[in-house]
Amino acid sequence: MLSKTLQKALNEQIDKEFYSAHLYLSMASYAETLNLPGFAHWMKLQQREEFGHAMQIYKYVNERGGRVELGAIPQPPSDFKTPTALFEEVLNHERSITASINKLYEKAVKEKDYATQVMLHGFIEEQVEEEASASEILETLHIGGEKGPALLMLDRQLARRGQG
Template sequence: MLSKTIEKALNEQIQEELYSAHIYLSMAAYCDNLNLPGFAHWFRTQSEEERAHGMKLYSAIVDRGGRVVLGDIKKPPTEFKSVLAVMEQSLAHEQKVSASIHKIYTLAQKEDDYATQVMLQWFISEQVEEEASVSQIVERLKLVGEKSASLLYFDKELGKRGKE
């Protein structure tokens, strides 16, 4: 059985993941509007993954006899300065999400909730991967520059992203 504290924290994390799905869809729309379908595809895929993360937490709560309670999802930003700015914002967002998962892990340790710790280990590794891939895109974007022809090649490359 889940403690009320952990149940609340996991419900808040569902909210965080669903908001991530929302923010990435908004970023996809921005990239589609810039005629960068590869970047847009990358963000659409990212958005789907975030929803799947939310559902993973949903199941984790249900499996432990807890109750899923959904809240509001706030309006995501819709305007961005540039494609680099979008990627940088996405990196900052992932860093925030990692910190929030680490907080719940510490809480689960304090409560001797081993099952939640094991479940969250997947999320901790996933965050390492996500931060690494977004940070690589940010750095490579700085290398090619936003107004160069290479940006179009880069766009093509991101368009090849499959579902992980």
């Protein structure tokens, strides 16, 4: 059985994951307005992942005898100015999610809730990958710039995400 404190924290994380899904869908739409289908594809895959994370925590809360209470999802931004600014927002957002998951893990440790600690391990590992991926793409944008062949090559590379 989940403690009320952990149940509340997990519900807050579900809301953050749903917000992340909305944010990435908004980012995909922005990329489409720039005619960057690869960027949009990358963001749509992120959106699906974040929705999946929310549902994974949702299932976990229910399996542990808790109750899911969904909160309001704030409207995400829709204009990111440039492709570089877009990925700066991705990296900043992923860092904030990492911090949130780490705090959640700390609560589970404090309460000696071993099952929640184990469940969160996968999220912690994935956040390392998420931050590294966003950082790598951002660095590529800084090196290659936002115009011309380098941007188009990056767009093609991002379009291949998830193809094996």
